[in-house]
Amino acid sequence: MRIFGLSVLDVGIILLYLAVILWLGRRSQRRTKDTGDFYIAGRRLGKFYQFFLNFGHATNADQAVAVAREVYRQGIGGMWIQYLVLFLTPFYWFTSAFYRRARQVTLGDFYSERFRSKFLGGSFAVFTLVMAVIGGGVGFMVAGKTVEALTPKPAELYTVAETHSVEMFREYQALKQKLDLGLTVADKARYDELNDRFKKGELRSFISHIDPLVVYLVYGVIVAVYTMMGGFIAAAFTDVIQGFLIVIFSVMLIPLALNQIGGFAGLHARVPDFMFNLFGSVTTSEYAWYTILAMVLANLVSIIASAPMMQTASAARDENAARFGMIAGMFFKRFLMIFWALAGLLAVGLFKGQLHDPDLIWGYMTLHLLFPGAVGLMLAGILAANMSTLSAASVTYSALFIRNLYQPFVSPKSERHLLFIGRIVIAVTLAGGIGAALFVGNLLDLFKYFISMPAVFGASIWLGFIWRRLTRWAVIIQIFVCFGIYAVIPNVFQSWDWAKSNAAFLRETRPRVVRLVTEALQEDVDAGRARAAGEKIVKPYAIEPTAVFYEKVVRVRPEDPDSPRIGIGRFEAEVWVLSWLGIDFTRFTKAQLVATRFFFDALFPFVLLFLLSRLTRPLPKSELDSFFAKVHTPVQPIPADDERAVEEARAQPEKFLRRKLWPRSNWEVMKPGRADILGFGGTWVLVGVIILLLWLMVTIR
Template identity: 40%
Template structure:
């Protein structure tokens, strides 16, 4: 099987056996209650919280997408993942808030804060679909792409169509090299290059052929993969996921390290990085890659949307106390930041390995192609097991969160007399359905970079709402409805569906505009890309392809000349627009609509200021005291007479925040130094 040795198969089978065994073992520890199944009984200490956060944040998606983006954009491509390095000091506080709210799902938060089940149900339904289709489907897609790149079909087995596809890709790379060198002058060659580049944008060309390229191979892979994930979490719930995170975390570290030594040997040593990789690709901020403003935009949108993610409550809520939640959040995610740097170096090595005629048609296959070429028997199987571990751990945690949302906030509304055991059974059945829909969603996806950008924006409206739920008394349920509805239409639904509903938009001369920035290649302004309507007809009109950037159209209408921005600058404008729009809607609508019941609001913010008890008895006593006097911690407010509920820091807050800042900048400085060493 294309380089797979019996030792590789043995490593994969051994991994799967251990995963299923741990799931079965955890099923004996899981109780029949909702908290026992969905939150592991709120008993996870610092060690399990570390692995749960590390596994939930670290997945094969991150490894593959980071290596892919660095392969395409150079080291600056790492920022789509590494910008979260600056969020770690914020996590020191955020996970504490999700633990103090003392709920099971994020949907419960809307009901608890506003007393409205309708908003909680809407959040649950929206997030069930969004998470299953985008996040779980995306995880399946990345796992498939990596596995497909490992199962390469020998040339003697290619069909005529496959042979023509690979030949077309190789011809395109040769003509591009001639164009760059200035030797491509014949009009028919220029026309041929344009035709091939259009075919490549449509996904019609490829640099290799996989056994999994067929419809049967793709569906068989997705079904088997999802069945294994479902088996262990159906048995043991979040407890099984947490136990497996600990085991899988070790494999994640191993597979993140494996490619680098072999890759350096393959290119001729460490010093060959500087020889074979262009200097610009070592820059952390570059005009051709991700610039400073785009980084700021990515950071803003990320720190907003992170609040709306469904897994926050299950991860932080499963901690036995708030310090365990805080420690697990920052330590687990810092471990991921180190992994991101390793993945970035794998991407730089891929640039050195695959360039010119050997360049990859699908950058998302960089990781798998390197593994296939560099790893010896047994190690390739270990790599595959590690990738499965990384992806399964994240999909398991996300699936558990979706299952809890559906069971508590949709199913129990329809069947209010359901017992605790009935809820757990409904949760187990929903896991099977969730994974099945994730398979269907993955089969309709193709481009990792496009999905990564969607992931950055899909939770922003709810994320902004949760931020203000925690901090602003005047926020109203009506404002949340308006913000989520309006932003979802403008930023998510319309950009994807409007060009399909109104096909003439894709052919509008004003919208298919392309510009060149500082002598670079022509880039689409308002669409993801612009291609010929008929790839084989040089006279065919240009049409827009992919997402329509309504944010840029809006800015253009109010007088901002977005065409003059660099591609990175246009991305920055989109991200900053998406980050601030929901806050503007939330605040404006809240000021003109009726506030929630004051007694409910007092109880909510009293609870948010009450530290979680270190024992069940102390916890019960603390909450009883707060119920009697919800204002007993008002002296800790930073602005005592305002409607803003920010609190003064204590010693733990301050020391933890400063320590996180030091670690964040220390990791960034170390990465920069190593990049400088590599480029020299």
């Protein structure tokens, strides 16, 4: 007996997992007495729970799907859309200490204190709540697409329209395989039509029994119930179980896929060797080394604006627990990401050209490689990975609303009232995530959006912790300008007919055909282009035009070669602004366009803040002394001792002068101690170890 394509055993495993999670939520509710317990677990979480909270919050199934998706599309270099965070991990040594020493609950509280501005605190809360809706959409989308891939409808049950869509997809893939060798005029016209239909989402490789909306609703209700019951304590408890399930879902596909493909030797025989280029190919990949560098910089600016990270660190007993939990949890995630990337390569070898949507690859591999029971365990792992993130994040967003949008503007309310309102906010943010999942077409759009958007606030948080001269008005103006470029213009131009059809915005890069020296695959041997797999041969590789200012440029009516074209997807406002300088972006590659956008996202906010701060007045010295004295004071495990230490530091702020790297400047950067040198340096050693493991993975045969 099967239920929507799943065995009874699989369904039973999923239901058991959900029951355990709800039971833990109910148990944790008994330990939640006030908002301090609900939002930061009473600041009593040690290294064990900090590890699982950070690992669980940071490790989402959507990231595994995104890595596998991009490797499936681009080769191993595509993994950097997610794996670029590897180079950010050492900086958590500092951010975790900043968060905990701020001794606040939310980053909105940081803005309110550092700049004496409830407006900035509230603005950050509004921004983060909007981003929460988008972020929630990622988790829902992964759950929905995975279930969709696991529940294919038999072809005999297709409607006429569904049959036509699947047949067009197969025709499209057949023509695409011939593209490098050249198409006839008629075939090229047909390919262009089908390619436009594919970009618009009209082609499908299969049809599912399940409507994703049903998955979103059931999934959302369960997350809402256990999180609303126990708050951050529930998130900490459930993250322990979910952490183990995340490990299972990350590795269980690998041995079965390797066995089916014939080990690493079989993998190299079926996958082009340029797809094993660790840092991508400048010619064929969207992720060249400079693209990765640009995305790393943009992400480095953004990471400190992570509201859930602030709250997780704030829940730690002291800064040592916060540091250990964040760094250990993050590095364990980086290790598991190696398996996600390998899954993407294996998918290329086993299922290349079989899917209309690369986001489905994880579910498709699960369906074709796993057995009953294992499928249910995989689904439970995917649900666990997303639930662990959504639960902790939704508590964070609730705290932001209560502390930075509700309490500052209403008369004092009871703890019971605040908890009631906070729980409603959790439900609302999760519902918003469902809406985002229904609206956005694919995960890559969301990930690229996420990298740049937090940079709107990230630059001012970094400087707020280390530069006294940063002013309130500089931050306000910078936020509005960057928000306009990063969010308002892209979204307005994405939906404005004038912009979408404006010829100036429909420019594309120039198509090229390059010749690559590559190792022959088995298909090359079968076609007579090589004598044996692995032999060096020269193959043509067609690089199709890519849109400069939009994600894609398509014909309104794909079947009509003379149809007017329009831009769809995100409008790249950063590239547009730089085009005012006279740069001809049609000569750029896709990798260069992506790099341009993210270099702008990373650096432009700092340029504005430095310039504007020189033109505006900072806070009084006494207020700045009070803030930085607190930030420079290590957190004590016992609350009474910690309060005493902060009071003493504020009474003698001048004692920190001799510890500053530049004592007579506005920079509040302390001289590194032995622990900082060992901690920060040691994390870079671990980065090297991870890269070594990646290199071994792509070179082993």
